[in-house]
Amino acid sequence: MVLRAMERRTKTRVMPKQAETEITLRDVTVRYKMAGGGTKTVLHRLNAEIRAGEFVAVLGETGCGKSTLLRMVLGQEFPSDGAVTVDGKPVTRIDARCGYVPQKYALFPDRTVMQNVLYGPENAFCGWMGRLLPRFWRFRRELRAEAAQLLLRMGLKAADFGKYPMQLSGGMQQRVAIAQALLMRPPVLLMDEAFSALDPLTRSSLQQQMKDLWMETKPTVLFVTHNTSEALLLATRVLVLKPHVEGETESNVLMDMQVPHTNEPLAVRKRTREFEQLREHVKQCAFRETETGLIAGATTAQVQEMPRRGDAAE
Numbered sequence: 001m002v003l004r005a006m007e008r009r010t011k012t013r014v015m016p017k018q019a020e021t022e023i024t025l026r027d028v029t030v031r032y033k034m035a036g037g038g039t040k041t042v043l044h045r046l047n048a049e050i051r052a053g054e055f056v057a058v059l060g061e062t063g064c065g066k067s068t069l070l071r072m073v074l075g076q077e078f079p080s081d082g083a084v085t086v087d088g089k090p091v092t093r094i095d096a097r098c099g100y101v102p103q104k105y106a107l108f109p110d111r112t113v114m115q116n117v118l119y120g121p122e123n124a125f126c127g128w129m130g131r132l133l134p135r136f137w138r139f140r141r142e143l144r145a146e147a148a149q150l151l152l153r154m155g156l157k158a159a160d161f162g163k164y165p166m167q168l169s170g171g172m173q174q175r176v177a178i179a180q181a182l183l184m185r186p187p188v189l190l191m192d193e194a195f196s197a198l199d200p201l202t203r204s205s206l207q208q209q210m211k212d213l214w215m216e217t218k219p220t221v222l223f224v225t226h227n228t229s230e231a232l233l234l235a236t237r238v239l240v241l242k243p244h245v246e247g248e249t250e251s252n253v254l255m256d257m258q259v260p261h262t263n264e265p266l267a268v269r270k271r272t273r274e275f276e277q278l279r280e281h282v283k284q285c286a287f288r289e290t291e292t293g294l295i296a297g298a299t300t301a302q303v304q305e306m307p308r309r310g311d312a313a314e
C-alpha cells in the first residue's frame, strides 16, 4: 500500500507532463549592496509577460543584468522590488520546473558524464526509499536510454559517457550541462550563454538541435546570448537590455520585439534576405559599435552616422 502510494507519487514527480508555463515580470528591480556601502541597481522596473511556449532571447552588453534576470526566474535570488511569477504563482524558491544551464557550467567533478546527467532525476525519485521500487530500475533504464540519446544529439560519443568532467574540453562539459537541463523536458528552460564555449561548427549544429527540441515540446525558454544572429535564428521574441544608469527612471528594456517563426533549417534561414534585414534592424535600433564590439543603447540615428565595421557580435 505504501509502495503503491509512493509509485503514484513518483510517477507524477519523475516525468512531469509538459505544462503550459508563462512567466511574468512585474516592475522587477534588483539592487545589490556594494562593498563600500550604498547600492547598485542592476535591473530597473522590468516588465514583461512571457507567454507559454515563447522562446525569448535575451541580449545586452556585459553587466546589464541578463544572468541576474535568469536567477530571479529560477528562484535562486529574489527581486528587491516587484514580482516574478511562474504560472501565476510568485517565485519563492528554486523552481523544480525550470531546467537551468548556468553561465559557468557546474558539473560534479567526481561523477561521470552519465552520472551527472542522471543525478537530478534519480534523486527526484523519492530519495533512497524510491530505489526499493521495481519501477525505479525500469525508470532508470528508460532514463539512461533517453540520456544517451540526448548526449549523442549534443554531439558526444558513447565512449565519453564514462568520462569525468576533467577529461572533457570546456565545450564538451557545456554540452553535458545542456543535456542535463533538457533531460526531464522541463516546461521552463533558462539557458545562460549556453553555446558560448563552442566552436562555430558545433554551435551551428547545436542551434539546430535546440530549435528542433523546442519545436518538439515547446517549453518556455529564456536564452541569454551575445550573438544577434543566434538570437534571431532561435527565438520567437528578442529582449534587449541595457545597463541601468543611476538616477534614470526608465526601465532597462531597450527593445522587445517579436521574431517571425519559420520552419526552414537554420542554415537556409540564415542566408535569406529577410533574415539579414531583421539582423540589421536589431543592430541599428539596439546596438552601438565600439572598438571592442557592439554595446546596447544606441539610437538608429547614432548608428547611421558611424562608419560600418565587421560584425563584432557574431
Ligand SMILES: Nc1ncnc2c1ncn2[C@@H]1O[C@H](COP(=O)(O)OP(=O)(O)OP(=O)(O)O)[C@@H](O)[C@H]1O
Binding pocket: 032, 033, 042, 060, 061, 062, 063, 064, 065, 066, 067, 068, 069, 103
Ligand atoms: N550577488 C551580487 N552582488 C553584487 N553585485 C552583483 C551580484 N550579482 C551580480 N552583480 C552585479 O550585477 C551586474 C549584472 O550582473 P549579471 O551577471 O547579471 O550581468 P550579465 O548581463 O549577465 O553580464 P555578462 O554578459 O557579462 O554575463 C554586474 O555589475 C555584477 O557585478
Ligand SMILES: [Mg+2]
Binding pocket: 066, 067, 068, 103, 192
Ligand atoms: Mg551573465
